[in-house]
Amino acid sequence: QLRLVESGGGLVQPGGSLRLSCAASGPSVRYYSMGWFRQTPGKERDFVAVINWNGGRTYYAETVKGGFTISRDNAKNTVYLQKASLKPENTANYYCAATSACDMSAIVRTVEYRYWGQGTQVTVSS
16 A cells, blocks of 8 residues: 655746645655546546656656656655646646556556545746
């Protein structure tokens, strides 16, 4: 059983940046692929990015390529999601999730992930 706890959300002005963290704990946590998803009210939870167990491979949703950066520090059992130049449309609840799968381009659906955090709200507004 893994436990995932997101942090780093809040109110950010347009043009600002964010760095979300996901602290993971549990057996063999560093061997899981870790993903980030986001969700706005009334919409489905959408895939943003995923990183494999050692950080050597990443995969991004087409809609966010060049914008978000996913990384991980296995010494700290923490995964990060960073983005600069935020816009109001980046407002969402951001979730991290863990999966034992490793085919990056295949693990873009929520059903592929077994463990989820509670989410952290990011609001981009002046």
